[in-house]
Amino acid sequence: GQQLNQSPQSMFIQEGEDVSMNCTSSSIFNTWLWYKQDPGEGPVLLIALYKAGELTSNGRLTAQFGITRKDSFLNISASIPSDVGIYFCAGLLTGTASKLTFGTGTRLQVTL
Amino acid sequence: DAGITQSPRYKITETGRQVTLMCHQTWSHSYMFWYRQDLGHGLRLIYYSAAADITDKGEVPDGYVVSRSKTENFPLTLESATRSQTSVYFCASRRGPGSDEQYFGPGTRLTVT
Numbered sequence: 319g320q321q322l323n324q325s326p327q328s329m330f331i332q333e334g335e336d337v338s339m340n341c342t343s344s345s346i347f348n349t350w351l352w353y354k355q356d357p358g359e360g361p362v363l364l365i366a367l368y369k370a371g372e373l374t375s376n377g378r379l380t381a382q383f384g385i386t387r388k389d390s391f392l393n394i395s396a397s398i399p400s401d402v403g404i405y406f407c408a409g410l411l412t413g414t415a416s417k418l419t420f421g422t423g424t425r426l427q428v429t430l
Numbered sequence: 431d432a433g434i435t436q437s438p439r440y441k442i443t444e445t446g447r448q449v450t451l452m453c454h455q456t457w458s459h460s461y462m463f464w465y466r467q468d469l470g471h472g473l474r475l476i477y478y479s480a481a482a483d484i485t486d487k488g489e490v491p492d493g494y495v496v497s498r499s500k501t502e503n504f505p506l507t508l509e510s511a512t513r514s515q516t517s518v519y520f521c522a523s524r525r526g527p528g529s530d531e532q533y534f535g536p537g538t539r540l541t542v543t
Contacts, residue, residue: 321472349530360520360534361473368530406473410530417488418532420473 320345322407324421332429337394339424341407346387349410351418352379356403364405365392399428433457436521436535443511444543451506451538453521459533460526462504464488464496466517467537473520479504511542 322343331337341350349368353361365376367383367390374381382391390407407421434455443449453462464476465488475488477496485496493515495507508515521535 351531353534358537358539360536363531363533366531408532412530417475417478418473422472 320419322409322419322421324405324407324424326424327422328425328427330427330429331397333397333399335397337397337401337426338391339393339405339426340389340391341409341421342389343409343419344388345409345411345419347409347419348387348412350381350383350390351408351410352381352390352392353406353408354403355406355423361406394426397426397428399430402426402428434521434523434533434535436519436538438538439536440539442541442543445511445513447511449508449511449540451508451519451521451540453504453506453535455502455504455521455523455535457523457525457533458501459523460501461524461532462498463522463524463532464494464504464506465520465522465534466490466515467520468517476506476519508540511540513542516540516542 322341324341351366352364355361365381370387372383378395380393404423404425406423408418437452463478465473467473474490479485479498482501498504519538522532524532
């Protein structure tokens with residue numbers, strides 16, 4: 319099945335740094351979701367975006383729904399050690415029976 | 431607020447055995463989903479359900495059976511487990527029309543020997 323392209327694939331950053339990652343698709347979506355997955359746990363929903371151009375924040379996280387509806391971006395400001403994990407984007411096209419298309423994931427590691 | 435729970439969290443079974451993974455949600459969400467997560471393949475949809483007694487195939491349904499007699503439960507059965515079904519299985523739910531947000535359970539790690 320299709321997977322969305324996420325970049326970077328992995329990143330090492332220092333505590334306190336800002337992080338940016340993005341997700342691109344060849345198809346348009348009506349909804350973008352961002353998840354974080356810790357080892358041995360299920361994905362946890364971070365942010366949901368419903369409108370092209372929309373910018374939404376959740377604490378230190380900010381996500382944007384791209385104008386073309388084919389991409390989305392996630393920024394984490396002032397990273398802390400508990401930000402470590404894998405971040406997934408997911409896109410949904412209305413009328414596809416709720417079938418999410420997931421990104422390949424960005425693995426984030428934070429060093430002190 | 432228990433949310434969405436899965437049991438067991440870990441299971442080891444033998445090839446050919448039947449095994450059922452349980453999923454329970456306390457939100458009364460209409461939609462429920464089963465995914466498997468494997469390295470190199472990401473999350474793949476096995477089956478989903480739009481309401482009690484309504485189920486449909488996802489991307490990788492072969493070898494799996496689901497049922498949904500009650501809104502809150504969505505069990506996944508492997509009728510005759512194979513080694514290729516060794517994976518981490520996640521259940522998810524979504525409230526219904528007007529909300530696209532899917533919420534995942536903690537997962538079941540299944541090993542078929």
